[in-house]
Amino acid sequence: MFRSASKAFAQVLESPRLTALRSTAGVTSRGPHIGNKSSSISRHISSEEDERSDEIVQTKHRRLSVIHDPSLNRGSGFSVDERERLLLRGLVPPRRQGLDQQIERVMKTYERQRSDLDKFQFLSLLMDRNTVLFYRILVDNFEKLAPIVYTPVVGEACQKFHAIYRRTRGMYFSLDDRQHFRTMVFNWPEDDVDVIVVTDGSRVLALGDLGCNSMNIPIGKLSLYVSGAGLTPTKTLPIVLDVGTDNEHLRDHPLYLGLPRRRLRGDEYIEVLDEWIGAIRLRWPNALIQFEDFSSDVAEVLLERYRYNDAPVFNDDIQSTGCIAVASVLASLRARGLNARDIAREVIVCAGAGSAGLGVCDAIAKAMEAEGASANDARAKFFILDENGLLGRERDMSNDSAARQKFQRKDLPDGMSLIEVIRAAKPTVLLGLSGVGGLFTEEIVKEMDKHVDRPVVFPMSNPSSASECTPEQVFSWTKGNAIYASGSPFENVELGDGRIGYSNQANNVYSFPGLGLAVTVLRISCVTDDMFLAAARRIAQLLPDEDVKKGLLFPRVGRLREISAEVGGAVGMVALEHGLVRKMPPTEVTQSLDGMVAYMRKNMWEPKYGHIVAE
Ligand SMILES: O=C([O-])CC(=O)C(=O)O
Numbered sequence: 001m002f003r004s005a006s007k008a009f010a011q012v013l014e015s016p017r018l019t020a021l022r023s024t025a026g027v028t029s030r031g032p033h034i035g036n037k038s039s040s041i042s043r044h045i046s047s048e049e050d051e052r053s054d055e056i057v058q059t060k061h062r063r064l065s066v067i068h069d070p071s072l073n074r075g076s077g078f079s080v081d082e083r084e085r086l087l088l089r090g091l092v093p094p095r096r097q098g099l100d101q102q103i104e105r106v107m108k109t110y111e112r113q114r115s116d117l118d119k120f121q122f123l124s125l126l127m128d129r130n131t132v133l134f135y136r137i138l139v140d141n142f143e144k145l146a147p148i149v150y151t152p153v154v155g156e157a158c159q160k161f162h163a164i165y166r167r168t169r170g171m172y173f174s175l176d177d178r179q180h181f182r183t184m185v186f187n188w189p190e191d192d193v194d195v196i197v198v199t200d201g202s203r204v205l206a207l208g209d210l211g212c213n214s215m216n217i218p219i220g221k222l223s224l225y226v227s228g229a230g231l232t233p234t235k236t237l238p239i240v241l242d243v244g245t246d247n248e249h250l251r252d253h254p255l256y257l258g259l260p261r262r263r264l265r266g267d268e269y270i271e272v273l274d275e276w277i278g279a280i281r282l283r284w285p286n287a288l289i290q291f292e293d294f295s296s297d298v299a300e301v302l303l304e305r306y307r308y309n310d311a312p313v314f315n316d317d318i319q320s321t322g323c324i325a326v327a328s329v330l331a332s333l334r335a336r337g338l339n340a341r342d343i344a345r346e347v348i349v350c351a352g353a354g355s356a357g358l359g360v361c362d363a364i365a366k367a368m369e370a371e372g373a374s375a376n377d378a379r380a381k382f383f384i385l386d387e388n389g390l391l392g393r394e395r396d397m398s399n400d401s402a403a404r405q406k407f408q409r410k411d412l413p414d415g416m417s418l419i420e421v422i423r424a425a426k427p428t429v430l431l432g433l434s435g436v437g438g439l440f441t442e443e444i445v446k447e448m449d450k451h452v453d454r455p456v457v458f459p460m461s462n463p464s465s466a467s468e469c470t471p472e473q474v475f476s477w478t479k480g481n482a483i484y485a486s487g488s489p490f491e492n493v494e495l496g497d498g499r500i501g502y503s504n505q506a507n508n509v510y511s512f513p514g515l516g517l518a519v520t521v522l523r524i525s526c527v528t529d530d531m532f533l534a535a536a537r538r539i540a541q542l543l544p545d546e547d548v549k550k551g552l553l554f555p556r557v558g559r560l561r562e563i564s565a566e567v568g569g570a571v572g573m574v575a576l577e578h579g580l581v582r583k584m585p586p587t588e589v590t591q592s593l594d595g596m597v598a599y600m601r602k603n604m605w606e607p608k609y610g611h612i613v614a615e
């Protein structure tokens with residue numbers, strides 16, 4: 001009975017164990033409130049409604065303000081007791097329904113949406129209405145819905161943001177707000193924020209500068225943290241920094257919602273970022289900050305500027321894309337009957353020398369070094385091209401970043417085309433981070449296939465329209481020989497002889513949610529490259545040999561929660577070893593990777609209705 005549940009709750013409050021229990025999720029307090037005090041107690045409450053979690057949410061809200069707060073709203077699912085105590089009698093239809101019935105209704109309406117963009121909007125509106133229902137549906141239908149809330153459809157939703165905008169979510173810091181950032185952060189209602197995803201919209205997927213329209217990217221990424229790794233939804237914060245846009249079409253559009261000015265650059269831009277990060281650290285000193293879709297000219301600069309400032313920061317496109325690329329290469333070695341040590345013998349051609357391309361190559365080079373290669377030997381295995389061809393001998397790279405200079409080939413002429421490089425280098429691995437859809441032609445893939453038993457082809461650009469080639473193409477050009485992974489999702493391919501050509505999704509979604517989980521649960525103080533390497537090694541080992549031999553590199557994204565627990569466990573063990581854990585777990589958790597993985601799993605938020613208690 002719920003009455004006895006609240007009695008049990010009252011006893012918990014009086015219990016001397018209270019302080020000891022405060023550290024794990026259980027009781028949350030939801031506004032209206034000044035200063036947003038929230039306490040957390042883990043406690044099992046027996047309940048007649050067994051689909052409910054034992055989470056207790058306290059609120060001062062009553063009547064419609066309960067229904068209008070998505071984290072409190074249960075639609076037709078309020079219990080009899082909640083209806084009584086929160087003064088909801090008469091405000092919702094009489095018959096009480098469970099989550100299952102709500103899911104059925106929502107999914108039927110979802111299926112009636114005509115276009116992918118309509119589906120995106122339908123899900124956004126659901127997210128605005130009912131947090132638990134939205135996440136239950138996303139978790140239970142992850143493979144089907146992730147391509148809508150994430151790549152590829154999120155790309156279109158950004159391009160059309162100004163046209164389809166309905167309701168605000170997250171925070172905007174614009175140039176007009178300079179000198180106010182430190183007060184603005186207090187406009188956000190939550191004292192507890194675990195993860196922030198921030199973009200300045202300068203390079204959204206491979207779609208270019210989308211300015212303020214980019215808000216759907218941080219929102220989408222954070223919905224994957226919650227659904228894929230069990231972060232608490234109210235403790236996530238999507239942010240757009242509006243420093244202008246060089247996208248003229250948007251800037252001149254009467255409905256554009258950002259500042260209609262050119263993008264700020266140079267020292268002044270860095271000053272704005274410094275002011276912003278200072279404000280964030282003032283209010284949320286421990287929050288993990290994920291830099292997302294910053295253009296290459298600033299991505300690495302910002303990462304180096306903030307990553308060692310005693311608070312966790314990383315760049316998703318450089319580091320987590322690097323992580324999944326390393327995992328993909330390691331798993332492909334297993335598929336080819338080779339060992340992790342053999343990574344140092346791989347020959348890599350990478351089309352794309354932006355922050356993601358360089359980040360991926362750097363991560364693979366570090367993985368080679370970790371297996372015993374010298375820095376020079378590792379570097380010699382890479383052939384990187386940008387829009388002007390190979391980064392070769394004659395290229396003046398004096399104004400380029402250190403990350404780019406590192407990969408200049410001194411032995412080959414500058415500007416060689418992709419096909420020429422393939423002929424000269426005879427790569428074992430071909431990476432696409434160019435953002436140029438269809439770049440890997442039949443001629444290129446067939447040329448590669450001539451020199452290796454099983455060509456490894458990873459077109460990693462997003463969204464699908466920017467993919468360098470499709471799995472159908474690669475499998476048909478190589479007679480099913482290739483090992484394939486792409487950034488955006490594609491269907492597997494029937495090869496006609498009973499075999500399946502697996503279209504693995506080498507997307508950073510495999511790594512960032514689990515990393516964020518570990519950072520939150522253990523309050524990790526700094527995100528390091530070693531953490532990403534450990535995560536990559538773990539991801540590459542998740543499937544048994546017989547699957548991997550067939551070309552299936554890692555579990556499908558539908559198993560993201562399990563994968564994130566594994567990634568979180570691997571990251572957690574590195575953090576422990578390097579003394580970067582600020583919230584120590586119980587000793588038995590620290591003894592083994594398995595213990596750490598189980599601890600991650602245990603700390604995941606579950607999308608279930610808890611009990612709302614009137615405060
Ligand atoms: O969003 C994705 O699918 C992966 C990513 O970070 C990007 O392509 O920028």
Ligand SMILES: [Mg+2]
Nearest residue numbers: 205292293317
């Ligand atoms: Mg990105």
